[in-house]
Amino acid sequence: MNITYYLKIVYRNFINQRxxxxxxxxxxxxxxxxxxxxxxxxxxxxxxDTFHKNSKNIYRLSNKY
Known part of the structure; x- marks a missing residue:
């Protein structure tokens, strides 16, 4: 009963304040x-790389020249 009352109030507010x-x-x-x-x-x-068995031991190295 309360839910339908609240839904009616929400609907009225939506219509009045578009x-x-x-x-x-x-x-x-x-x-x-x-x-x-x-x-x-x-x-x-x-x-x-988390799908590997030992994913905790995988490191990424990058080298920029």
């Missing part, structure tokens, strides 16, 4: 996309 609703939804979607991209980047960088 510009703010769209602004909030756009901001939320942009924030979620940026967070997802950052998460993908971090998992890619930390998961380098």
């Amino acid at each position: 510009p703010y609703t769209f602004l909030n939804l756009i901001g939320l979607s942009i924030g979620l996309c940026i967070s997802f991209i950052a998460l993908l980047y971090v998992t890619e960088e930390t998961g380098f």
Whole structure:
């Protein structure tokens, strides 16, 4: 009973304040996309060569001339 009441209030607020609703939804979607991209980047960088049996003993050497 309370859930339906809250959903009705949310729906009424969305209908009555459309510009703010769209602004909030756009901001939320942009924030979620940026967070997802950052998460993908971090998992890619930390998961380098972890599929090997002795992944703790693997080191990367780079030499610049």
